[in-house]
Amino acid sequence: MAVHPEQTVIAAPVARLIEEFAKLPGIGPKTASRLTFFLLRAEPKQAQALAQAILDVKEQVGYCRRCFNITVGELCPICRDPSRDQTKICVVEEPLDVLAIERTGAYRGLYHVLHGHIAPLEGIYREDLKIDELVARVRSEPVNEVILATNPNTEGEATAFLLLRDLAPLGVRVTRPARGLPTGGDLEWADPETLGSALEGRREL
Secondary structure (H helix, E strand, O other), X not given: OOOOHHHHHOOHHHHXXXXXXXXXXXOOHHHHHHHHHHHHHOOHHHHHHHHHHHHHHHHHOEEOOOOOOEEOOOOOHHHHOOOOEEEXXXXXXXXXXXXXXXXXXXXXXXXXXXXXXXXXXXXEOHHHOOHHHHHHHHHHOOXXXXXXXXXXXXXXXXXXXXXXXXXXXXXXXXXEOOOOOOOOOOHHHOOHHHHHHHHHOOEEO
């Protein structure tokens, strides 16, 4: 087996760290190398703090048993907050979408995180998402509106259509954020003003 040139000039622990960084989304080989050599030059405390933060996330953070947002403990801070509007549920694809919407300050209801979208070509189907749990919440909680804030792209639209089909028989109002959001984009990258306007101008489905 041929030996990669880097393996002959870089110490094995350094090469291994570059390799691990390069596995992260959005991190290419050059960025992985820069991060590795930054940590190599950093004070030991800084590297130890990063390592501990990663371990703490894996050991302490889980999913809210009600909405499936990330949390420490059984319920996330939003589900524990009695001042939130208990009659509205905003459905999003990922926990990062919750952060994006919260930054707008335009929404004070609850959330439900699907953890993905319908994508048969990627092997992601209805049973892989938290859809049954959403239907159960609508049936058991005092919900009168469900906002389908899945991403405005092909997969997000397909997921919203499937959710509408499941929710329509329950008699709940189902809405979708207005088209202030660019088609094909992700909520995570939308600016707070645009996302806030889209939520305030949501339309009936």
